[in-house]
Amino acid sequence: MKNNILILCFFALIATLTSCEENYTPRPRGYFRIDFPEKTYDVYTTRCPLITEIPVYSKVEILDSGNDTCWFNIVMPRYNARLYCTYLMVDQDIHLMIDAAYKFAFKHEMKAEAIARTELHVDSTRVHGMVYDLEGDVASPVQFYVTDSTNHFLRGSLYFDHAPNADSLAPVVDFIRRDITHMMETVKWQ
Numbered sequence: 001m002k003n004n005i006l007i008l009c010f011f012a013l014i015a016t017l018t019s020c021e022e023n024y025t026p027r028p029r030g031y032f033r034i035d036f037p038e039k040t041y042d043v044y045t046t047r048c049p050l051i052t053e054i055p056v057y058s059k060v061e062i063l064d065s066g067n068d069t070c071w072f073n074i075v076m077p078r079y080n081a082r083l084y085c086t087y088l089m090v091d092q093d094i095h096l097m098i099d100a101a102y103k104f105a106f107k108h109e110m111k112a113e114a115i116a117r118t119e120l121h122v123d124s125t126r127v128h129g130m131v132y133d134l135e136g137d138v139a140s141p142v143q144f145y146v147t148d149s150t151n152h153f154l155r156g157s158l159y160f161d162h163a164p165n166a167d168s169l170a171p172v173v174d175f176i177r178r179d180i181t182h183m184m185e186t187v188k189w190q
Helices: 001-019 092-108 167-184
Strands: 041-044 050-055 059-063 070-077 080-089 114-122 127-135 142-147 152-160
Touching: 041 167, 050 167, 080 167, 092 127, 092 142, 092 152, 114 152, 114 167, 142 167
Parallel strands: none
Antiparallel strands: 041 050, 059 070, 070 080, 080 152, 114 127, 127 142, 142 152
């Protein structure tokens, strides 16, 4: 009988000790805070026949290209972002170039939750174009083109050097999107 009481007390003590856990509440998933610099731009003269303003926090990589094309990348190392730009001379096939830009944007349609299009017209500098904003976990959240419809065509695509996560990238995409719009509005053809 004494042994049964000791065994019962022993199991009661173990049950009491093992059942005492702290109240654990997991923290909600969060993302790092991103401090953005003040919007400041430098005039950039490319080897292509155009001038535009790019953010001071970016740098330009010039790539080898052919006679009627010009490739350059605008790199934003702080955000692991790269804006791939292609300049083409218009040669009676402006509709094919615009159609190709449309197809490049809509290649992401399967992953995109939505694709919004915004037209751009700056009559004083003969700049007309379109911005494609792709929502969701897509590889390229912003794509654009600008043209004067007769001689010049510039197309660009924004990519990040890591896996797409629309939630965490949203503030950076919005920040860079304003820079892309500024770049498009300040294009001057030469």
